[in-house]
Amino acid sequence: MEINVSSEFGTLEGVILHSPGAEVENMTPENAQRALYSDILNLSIAKKEYQQVIGVLSKVAQTFEVRDLLTQTLSTPSVKEELIRDLCAAEKQYQLVDELLELSPEALSKALIEGLPLKRNNLTTFLSEDRYSLHPLFNFYFTRDASISINNKVLIGKMANKVRDREAIIMEAIFNHSGTFTTSTINPYIAQDNKHISIEGGDVLIAREDVLIIGNGCRTTSQGIDFILSRILQRSDKSRFHIIVQELPHTPESFIHLDMVFTLLDFNKCMVYEPIILDNNKYQTVHITVDNNKVNIRAVDNILTALHSLGMDLEPIICGGTKDRWIQEREQWHSGANFFALGPGKVMGYARNVYTLEEMNKHGFEIIKAKDVITNHIDLNAHHKYVVAIDGSELPRGGGGARCMTMPVRRKKINW
Numbered sequence: 506m507e508i509n510v511s512s513e514f515g516t517l518e519g520v521i522l523h524s525p526g527a528e529v530e531n532m533t534p535e536n537a538q539r540a541l542y543s544d545i546l547n548l549s550i551a552k553k554e555y556q557q558v559i560g561v562l563s564k565v566a567q568t569f570e571v572r573d574l575l576t577q578t579l580s581t582p583s584v585k586e587e588l589i590r591d592l593c594a595a596e597k598q599y600q601l602v603d604e605l606l607e608l609s610p611e612a613l614s615k616a617l618i619e620g621l622p623l624k625r626n627n628l629t630t631f632l633s634e635d636r637y638s639l640h641p642l643f644n645f646y647f648t649r650d651a652s653i654s655i656n657n658k659v660l661i662g663k664m665a666n667k668v669r670d671r672e673a674i675i676m677e678a679i680f681n682h683s684g685t686f687t688t689s690t691i692n693p694y695i696a697q698d699n700k701h702i703s704i705e706g707g708d709v710l711i712a713r714e715d716v717l718i719i720g721n722g723c724r725t726t727s728q729g730i731d732f733i734l735s736r737i738l739q740r741s742d743k744s745r746f747h748i749i750v751q752e753l754p755h756t757p758e759s760f761i762h763l764d765m766v767f768t769l770l771d772f773n774k775c776m777v778y779e780p781i782i783l784d785n786n787k788y789q790t791v792h793i794t795v796d797n798n799k800v801n802i803r804a805v806d807n808i809l810t811a812l813h814s815l816g817m818d819l820e821p822i823i824c825g826g827t828k829d830r831w832i833q834e835r836e837q838w839h840s841g842a843n844f845f846a847l848g849p850g851k852v853m854g855y856a857r858n859v860y861t862l863e864e865m866n867k868h869g870f871e872i873i874k875a876k877d878v879i880t881n882h883i884d885l886n887a888h889h890k891y892v893v894a895i896d897g898s899e900l901p902r903g904g905g906g907a908r909c910m911t912m913p914v915r916r917k918k919i920n921w
C-alpha cells in the first residue's frame with residue numbers, strides 16, 4: 506500500500522491498529538504512572554471494546570495489526586538482527602542480543618510488545634524489583650503517536666517518554682522493511698542537535714496537503730516543531746506551506762496531545778474543547794508560513810481564525826456541550842474531543858461522552874452504535890453524516906480515544 510494521508514478526514518483506505526494484549530495488564534497501581542496510565546486496566550473488557558474499533562474500521566478500510574506487521578518484518582533475518590541490536594542499544598540491554606536472536610519472528614514480536622521477563626540469574630537481577638528486562642509496551646494500542654503519515658512520507662515519532670521509545674523504533678522498521686508499505690521515513694534522530702526534539706502523532710493534524718496543525722506541549726516541543734519546519738524548508742517543491750501551532754497546558758495528563766482538545770470532523774466542522782481552543786487564555790496560537798523558502802511567524806487569535814485565513818471555514822462543536830463547564834471537563838478527560846474520521850462527516854468516538862454526542866447530533870451527526878455496524882444491522886454506506894459510538898469504559902483509562910488508537914496510512918484525496 507502506498508502511504509498517502511493529505512487530510513484528517515479524506516475517506517479512509519488503510520489504517521494501522523494494535524489490539525491490546527497482555528502488556529496492558531502488566532502493571533500495578535504503583536507503577537501505572539510510569540507506564541503513562543492514570544489507572545490500571547482490565548484486559549478482557551479493553552479487548553472487547555477494541556474489537557469494536559477493529560470491527561467498524563474493517564468494514565470501511567484495510568486494517569493492519571502491528572503484531573502481524575512486526576512478525577512479517579522480523580521474518581527477514583538481517584532485519585531481525587539489526588532491529589534487535591538497535592533496540593538493545595536504545596534500552597542499554599546489550600546482554601539480551603543472543604537470547605532475542607534465538608526467538609522465532611512470532612515469539613520475538615510477542616516479547617517486544619508484551620515484555621521480556623527478567624531472568625533472575627545473578628545477584629543484581631535476583632534483587633531487582635523489576636519483572637522485565639524489556640518492559641511491556643503498555644501504550645502501543647495508541648498507534649497514533651509513534652509514527653505519523655504526512656502526505657506520502659512517514660515521520661517517525663520522537664517520544665517524550667523513554668517508556669514509548671521502542672514503539673517508534675518498531676514502527677520505523679515496519680515502514681522500511683515489512684514489505685507492506687511504499688513510503689520513505691523521516692526520523693528526527695537525524696537532526697544534529699536532537700536532545701530537545703520530541704514529536705508525537707497525537708499532536709500532529711494534517712488539515713490539508715499544505716497545512717499542518719501541531720500541538721506544542723508536554724509531548725511535542727518547540728524544537729520538535731522546528732525540526733518539521735526545517736524539513737519543509739528542505740523540500741525541492743517551493744510551494745507555500747503552513748504550520749499552525751497551538752500551545753497546550755502541561756497538566757493534567759488529559760491535555761497531553763492536541764487531538765485531546767481539537768479534532769477535524771468534516772469540511773466545515775471541528776470538535777473543540779472550548780477552554781483551551783476558543784476562550785481567552787495564556788496558550789498561544791502561532792501561524793508559521795513558509796513561502797519560497799522564507800519563514801513568516803505571527804501570533805493569531807486561535808486555530809479557527811488561522812484556518813479561516815487559509816480558506817477553511819470551520820464551525821466548532823463544543824466537547825461536553827455548551828451548558829456546563831464541569832461536564833466539558835469530565836468528557837474531555839475521557840477523550841470526548843478525540844474523534845477519528847472514516848471520511849468527511851463520518852467519525853468514530855466514545856459512546857460514554859453523551860453530552861458531546863448530543864451536541865454533535867444537534868449539528869446533524871446521526872449517532873450509530875458500533876455494535877449495529879458490526880452485526881450488519883446498519884450499513885454505513887447508507888448514512889452520510891454520523892458518529893459511530895464505541896464502548897469505552899476501559900480503553901480511555903489508558904489515556905486516549907478513537908484518534909489516538911488509529912494510525913491512518915492512506916486516505917482518499919479531498920477535492921477542496
Ligand SMILES: NC(=O)NCCC[C@H](N)C(=O)O
Binds near residue numbers: 650708762765903
Ligand atoms: N494521541 C493521544 O492522545 N494518545 C494517547 C496516549 C496515551 C498514553 N498513555 C500516553 O500517555 O502516551
